[in-house]
Amino acid sequence: MTTEALGKIYHDGDVIVRQGEMGDCMFVIQEGVAEVLQRKEDKEYCLALLSEGDCFGEMALFEKEVRSATVRARGEVRVLTVDKKTFLRRVHEDPSLAFSVLQKMSHRIRDLNAALNKALGRRSSLR
Amino acid sequence: MRGRMMASGAEGNPRGPKLEDGSQVAVIGGGPAGSFFSYFLLTMAQRIGVDVQVDIYEPRDFSRPGPGSCNMCGGVISESLVQALAVEGIKLPPTVVQRGLDSYFLHMDVGSVRIETPLQEKRIGAIHRGAGPRGLQETRWGSFDGYLLDLAIAKGARRWPQRVEEITWTDGRPHVKPQGGTSQPCDLLVAAVGVNSAALKLFTGLNLGYQPPQTTKTYICEFFLGQEVVNRYLGSAMHVFLLNIPRLEFAALIPKGEYATFCLLGQEIDKPLVQSLLDSPELKRCLPPNWHVPDDFCHCSPKISIHSAVHPLADRVVFVGDCGTSRLYKDGIGAAYKTAKAAAKTALFAGVSAEDFRQHFWPTCRKLRADNRIGELVFAITRQIQKRTFARRGLWRMVSKEQQLQGGQRRMSTVLWDTFTGSAPYREVFLRALHPSFLSRFFWEILRGSLPLHKTGAQARLP
Ligand SMILES: Cc1cc2nc3c(=O)[nH]c(=O)nc-3n(C[C@H](O)[C@H](O)[C@H](O)COP(=O)(O)OP(=O)(O)OC[C@H]3O[C@@H](n4cnc5c(N)ncnc54)[C@H](O)[C@@H]3O)c2cc1C
Numbered sequence: 001m002t003t004e005a006l007g008k009i010y011h012d013g014d015v016i017v018r019q020g021e022m023g024d025c026m027f028v029i030q031e032g033v034a035e036v037l038q039r040k041e042d043k044e045y046c047l048a049l050l051s052e053g054d055c056f057g058e059m060a061l062f063e064k065e066v067r068s069a070t071v072r073a074r075g076e077v078r079v080l081t082v083d084k085k086t087f088l089r090r091v092h093e094d095p096s097l098a099f100s101v102l103q104k105m106s107h108r109i110r111d112l113n114a115a116l117n118k119a120l121g122r123r124s125s126l127r
Numbered sequence: 128m129r130g131r132m133m134a135s136g137a138e139g140n141p142r143g144p145k146l147e148d149g150s151q152v153a154v155i156g157g158g159p160a161g162s163f164f165s166y167f168l169l170t171m172a173q174r175i176g177v178d179v180q181v182d183i184y185e186p187r188d189f190s191r192p193g194p195g196s197c198n199m200c201g202g203v204i205s206e207s208l209v210q211a212l213a214v215e216g217i218k219l220p221p222t223v224v225q226r227g228l229d230s231y232f233l234h235m236d237v238g239s240v241r242i243e244t245p246l247q248e249k250r251i252g253a254i255h256r257g258a259g260p261r262g263l264q265e266t267r268w269g270s271f272d273g274y275l276l277d278l279a280i281a282k283g284a285r286r287w288p289q290r291v292e293e294i295t296w297t298d299g300r301p302h303v304k305p306q307g308g309t310s311q312p313c314d315l316l317v318a319a320v321g322v323n324s325a326a327l328k329l330f331t332g333l334n335l336g337y338q339p340p341q342t343t344k345t346y347i348c349e350f351f352l353g354q355e356v357v358n359r360y361l362g363s364a365m366h367v368f369l370l371n372i373p374r375l376e377f378a379a380l381i382p383k384g385e386y387a388t389f390c391l392l393g394q395e396i397d398k399p400l401v402q403s404l405l406d407s408p409e410l411k412r413c414l415p416p417n418w419h420v421p422d423d424f425c426h427c428s429p430k431i432s433i434h435s436a437v438h439p440l441a442d443r444v445v446f447v448g449d450c451g452t453s454r455l456y457k458d459g460i461g462a463a464y465k466t467a468k469a470a471a472k473t474a475l476f477a478g479v480s481a482e483d484f485r486q487h488f489w490p491t492c493r494k495l496r497a498d499n500r501i502g503e504l505v506f507a508i509t510r511q512i513q514k515r516t517f518a519r520r521g522l523w524r525m526v527s528k529e530q531q532l533q534g535g536q537r538r539m540s541t542v543l544w545d546t547f548t549g550s551a552p553y554r555e556v557f558l559r560a561l562h563p564s565f566l567s568r569f570f571w572e573i574l575r576g577s578l579p580l581h582k583t584g585a586q587a588r589l590p
Contacts, residue, residue: 004363004384005221006209008248028213053216081248082210090211093494094465096171096472100216 001031007080010034010073016056019070023060024084026101029053032077037070048111049074058101061087143480144443146314148178152474153303153313154284155291155326157185158198159460160448161319162275163467166217169282171475179475181284182313184291184305189273190258190266197257198272198321199347199429200459201381201390203228203365204252206244206550208461223274224252225384226357231365233543234409237520240527241364242540249363251548253383260349260386260425268384294329301443315479317470318446319463322430327450335444338437340453346391346401348426356415357382366413367547368404369513376456376506377547378404380413387414392431392456431456435496440484445470452492455502457549465491502553505546508560521573528572538565 001009007030010016017023019039029052036048036056047069050056056071061084091098146152152168154161165181172179187196204219212219227249232241244250254271280286289305294316296302301316320326327339352360361382368378376393389410391401404410405420432453439446446452447470448463469491470484477483512518522539529537542560545551559565 002221004224004226004249006219006224006227006249006252008246030213030218053218055214080209080213080250081246082214086207086210087214090207090214093491094468094472096468097211097214100214 001076001078005078006030007078009076009078012073012075014073016071016073016077016079017067017069019068020066022064023057023067025081026055026057026061026084026087027071028055028080028082030078030080033074034071034077034079035074037072038068039070048108055082055101055104058105060084061101143478143483144314145478146172146177146179146474150179150314151312152179152181152315152317153301153311154181154183154317154319155303156319156321156324156448156450157183157187157276157279157286158272158319158321158448158463159275160321160450160463160467161185161317162272162279163464164317164319164447164471165279165284166275166282167468168471168475169279169284171471173282175475177475181279182287182311183276183279183284184287184289184303185276186288186290186306187257187272188288189270189276192257192259192263192266193261194257194425194427196270197255197427199323199427200256201347201379202254202256202271202383202388203379203381203548204254204271205458205461206250206548208458208464209250209252211461211464217278219252219254220274223269223271224254225268226253226382227251227363228253228365228382229363231367231544231547232413233523233526233547234366234368234370234412235519235523236370236409237516238523238527239409239412240523240530242526242530242544244544251365251550253365253381253388255383255386260351262351262423262425291326291329294333296333299442314443315474316444318444318450319448319467321449322432324450330444330446333444335441336438337441337446339450340432340436341434342430343393343433344395344397344428345393345431346396346426346428348389348401348424349386350389350421350424351386352414352418354385357385357387360414361387365548368407368409369509369519370404370407370409371513371516371519372400372403374400375404376510378410379547380410396428431459435492435499439492440481440488442481443479445474445479445484445488452495454495454549455499455553456506457502457547461549462495465495498552498554501557505553505556505560509546517573517577520576521569524572524576525569536564538562538568 034050035046037044038047154165165183189196228251229249230243232239256272258266258270291303292306293304300312302310302312304310322342330337366380374394378391381388432449435452439451447467452466453459454462469488473487477487525539529540542556545556
């Protein structure tokens, strides 16, 4: 991965955002893979793998809540930060800019629904 | 059979012309404005299921090095544009971005100081508009303009490598005649020819009320240094020169892959002015000690827009990018993105009449124009500081102290960062500079710097 490229490079295992912390920006992956992890009691679950073009941390742009999951580099990953202020100013001028983010959030809901259905199916077949 | 789809929404002029399935759009110029327009029009048309044909006329071959395939500029992609494109899903790959920048050096006669972004992340892109300077042996990075044009083509635009040499009006529609071709009618004509083209005359003859932007001459040159020297001496920082030289607004040295672009902006930049800058100790300080100006190097004197065009819209015609409305001295590509996207949205969702453009496209231009007026004021103040040693020393002291402090308010650094990188609207820069804490701190540093004991300022270390 070239160090001259845009964004910031994180190395394997580096935490990019941490569950429970406040955030005021979102991130767009430029190169590489990152994993989304959630901690329940003392266990860590991998919710998704993100790759080039995926964004994360976008919930912080819309709500004043703490980060809902941890995102960690899996191998080297190059990430670009988008500030809340810059994003909201641009969306105010041009609401269509939010389209790609909405599209990604909608994909995520679809994936979560599929995962939920799969889990429910597994539970009912166990009964 | 496919139904005839119309793209207009309820908000458009109900009797005005609309884009519908089969509509022809002619885009003259495949620089950033023309490519952004085509890309967004086609992306949004596909989303709502309207099938329009977009033809881009662009004679430059962006895959060849040299001035003939270059749209002459400093090649800085602003922080705000880098972020907006990332959100749009438009990636700027390392095959096009030669260097990400995360800081800049401010050079003045009283000293130099490095200003860093709080995030310490490379969010400014340094690119070449064409495939590279004249004399380039091996092209390792692609052209920025070529990359954007390819994105538009991938969305379905057709590219014609001819210059448009005539525009006529028949049966209420514009007709476009490319060199060596026949005249073609279109439903919408998008002018994206920049300000360095004789094509501007084609529009003034059409009685649309359009008057091209006022321009001034600038100067750009490219120095080959080799990647190692660029890394070692310039690194990931842009170098801005604020010198007391008449007619010079500012100069910047921008590190690319193996080259550094030297760019001079001001009023009618001429040869003696260029020479005085090339000989300046401030420039020599950031380059290797044995470096001297080469005998031959790629250089150009493009025009830059200093006042926007008059009437950049008409029935079935819209002017995007530099030939319509741009940003004063900074982030011209960012302004091209904004005006091109506003025009594409208007054409698709409202209509293509002058009234539609006035209602939905013009507010974007008006906002840029209003901000440019504040920009003129910002540059007038910068010019006054540039002329006065005590003010330059005060500024240098204030920034140096801010950069040494971890955390804390970096008021002057932020104001300068946004002014020279074009990252924020001039209005925001101006309001921040009016803050009482900013002004009192600045006056205090001017006062301290004028005392005999404090006059000598140590040079900040270069990388
Ligand atoms: C010295 C200088 C430094 C600059 N530095 C920066 C910077 O660092 N960052 C930044 O964002 N902006 C910068 N700019 C501004 C930037 O160059 C412009 O804002 C930007 O190029 C505008 O894009 P455009 O597509 O409107 O026009 P252009 O880039 O000029 O493109 C116009 C296109 O139209 C084509 N064309 C012209 N006539 C015809 C015809 N008859 N038929 C078909 N095609 C035609 C041309 O070939 C060209 O490709 C700088 C400008 C100058 C002068």
